[in-house]
Amino acid sequence: MNKTRIGIICPSEIAFRRFMPAIANVDEAEYIGVASASGEEWFGEGNTVDNAVIENEEKKAYSFKEEYGGRVFSSYRELIASDEIDAVYLPLPPALHYKWAKEALAEGKHIFLEKPSTTKSRDTKELADIAAKHRLAMHENYMFAFHKQIEEINDIVQSGKIGDVRLYRIAFGFPQRAKNDFRYNKALGGGALLDCGGYTLKLATMLLGDNARIEYSQLNYTDEFEVDIYGSAALVNDKGVAAQISFGMDNSYKCDLEVWGSKGCITTGRILTAPAGFVPTAAVKIGNETETITLSADDTFAKSIKKFCSCVNDDKERINNYKSIIKQAELVDAVKGEN
Numbered sequence: 001m002n003k004t005r006i007g008i009i010c011p012s013e014i015a016f017r018r019f020m021p022a023i024a025n026v027d028e029a030e031y032i033g034v035a036s037a038s039g040e041e042w043f044g045e046g047n048t049v050d051n052a053v054i055e056n057e058e059k060k061a062y063s064f065k066e067e068y069g070g071r072v073f074s075s076y077r078e079l080i081a082s083d084e085i086d087a088v089y090l091p092l093p094p095a096l097h098y099k100w101a102k103e104a105l106a107e108g109k110h111i112f113l114e115k116p117s118t119t120k121s122r123d124t125k126e127l128a129d130i131a132a133k134h135r136l137a138m139h140e141n142y143m144f145a146f147h148k149q150i151e152e153i154n155d156i157v158q159s160g161k162i163g164d165v166r167l168y169r170i171a172f173g174f175p176q177r178a179k180n181d182f183r184y185n186k187a188l189g190g191g192a193l194l195d196c197g198g199y200t201l202k203l204a205t206m207l208l209g210d211n212a213r214i215e216y217s218q219l220n221y222t223d224e225f226e227v228d229i230y231g232s233a234a235l236v237n238d239k240g241v242a243a244q245i246s247f248g249m250d251n252s253y254k255c256d257l258e259v260w261g262s263k264g265c266i267t268t269g270r271i272l273t274a275p276a277g278f279v280p281t282a283a284v285k286i287g288n289e290t291e292t293i294t295l296s297a298d299d300t301f302a303k304s305i306k307k308f309c310s311c312v313n314d315d316k317e318r319i320n321n322y323k324s325i326i327k328q329a330e331l332v333d334a335v336k337g338e339n
Contacts, residue, residue: 003027004309005086006112007079008034009100011060012091014114019089020068022276022301028309033071035079036061076100080107087112087137087312093182094189098123101138105130110137112308116198116332117325119189124329128322137311137318139304140325142202144272146303149280149295150206153259153266156284156293162261168207168243169258170200172272173230173251183249184225191227192249193219193335199272200245201233201331203257208237210327214334215242222250233335268295276301 006023008015011034023031036057039049061072073079080088080103087110090100098118101111105127117124117140131138144150157165173196182188183195191197205212217233230248257271264286274280276299284291311318 003030004110004312005030005032005084006089007032007073007082007085007087008064008089008091009076009079009104010034010090010092011036011057011064015089015091016060016064016067018301019091019305020064022299023305024068025299025302026305026309029305031068031070032082032084033073033079034061034064035073035076038075038077041076077103080104080109086110087308090114093185094119094194095187096189098127101127102130105134105136108134108136110139110308110312112137112139112141112305114141115202116140116189116194117329119194121326121329121333121338125326128326132319132322135315135318137308137321138325139308139311139321140328141301141304142199142328143300143304144199144274145202145206146298146300146307147274147280148298149268149271149274149282150203152295153257153268153282154207156266156282157259157261161263161284162259162265162286163263165241165259165261167258167260168204168241169245169256169260170203170243170271171246171254171256172196172199173246173248174253176250179224184227186226190225191219192230192247193228193332196249197231197233197245197247197335198328198332200247201235201335202328203272204235204243204245205327205331208235208241208243210323211238212236212243212331214331217335217337219336220248231335235331274298274300 088104089112091114104111183190212235215234215236219228219231222229229250232246234244236242255273257268259266268282270280279297280295282293311321
């Protein structure tokens with residue numbers, strides 16, 4: 001078996017803390033190295049370079065080498081052009097995904113994108129078209145989608161235990177982070193919809209099916225930031241089953257799924273963020289009786305990387321993944337009222 005050789009653009013926290021431990025558990029992939037940005041790549045051509053920023057990024061990159069081995073590339077473009085690399089993992093702020101993914105595809109590299117794929121559906125479609133033309137994999141890292149707990153909750157629903165589904169409710173929100181976090185920066189692709197909102201849309205589509213569509217949506221702003229801070233929407237499928245979603249990044253913490261049925265309901269509390277090894281539970285309430293069911297632990301990041309590798313090697317998997325990523329991007333635009 002030929003392993004997919006992966007390089008990382010940007011020594012980000014999620015790459016260090018989540019990607020690197022996960023790839024160690026994936027036989028189909030091999031970590032090659034990480035790139036820190038050159039001064040021009042970070043600040044733009046012709047702009048003044050803050051050497052302290054570049055040195056800090058280089059220091060982060062060398063921490064990867066110290067902890068996990070691999071090479072340190074002196075620029076994003078050096079990594080993208082390297083013959084040692086088959087695929088590029090991009091844990092960059094969302095507004096930078098399109099530019100660097102396009103450059104990676106032009107060099108014949110498969111692309112593994114942190115969510116969201118891009119900030120606009122037309123950009124996502126363009127990347128998918130380029131990838132398809134050259135038979136290159138494109139993957140969006142909504143890793144929660146691979147957690148076994150979703151399948152197990154669906155099994156309870158399919159068993160008829162709670163009757164017919166009347167409504168899904170999905171909520172994901174968290175307290176405000178540091179004000180310099182990219183999530184609050186419009187130029188970097190910030191906003192609640194592109195961050196936590198994307199999770200709720202993805203799960204709603206998984207539950208409702210590919211014909212899910214937006215019925216209404218609301219994005220809310222505050223005076224403090226230029227990006228949307230919280231929001232909500234409703235989706236419905238061709239059978240009339242609906243999902244209400246809510247999200248926010250200046251909220252009390254919620255990461256919940258409720259499945260409301262004709263006979264009972266199911267609720268969970270870590271449906272989108274269960275880390276490797278965490279054992280989730282679901283409460284199944286029928287009448288006045290509540291049963292707590294233990295669900296499976298899982299390693300979703302490793303499974304997401306495995307999915308990416310299967311897209312590298314399998315035409316059908318690759319094509320289906322393009323469709324899923326484009327559908328997600330179109331729903332995000334629909335919430336924004338841009339479809």
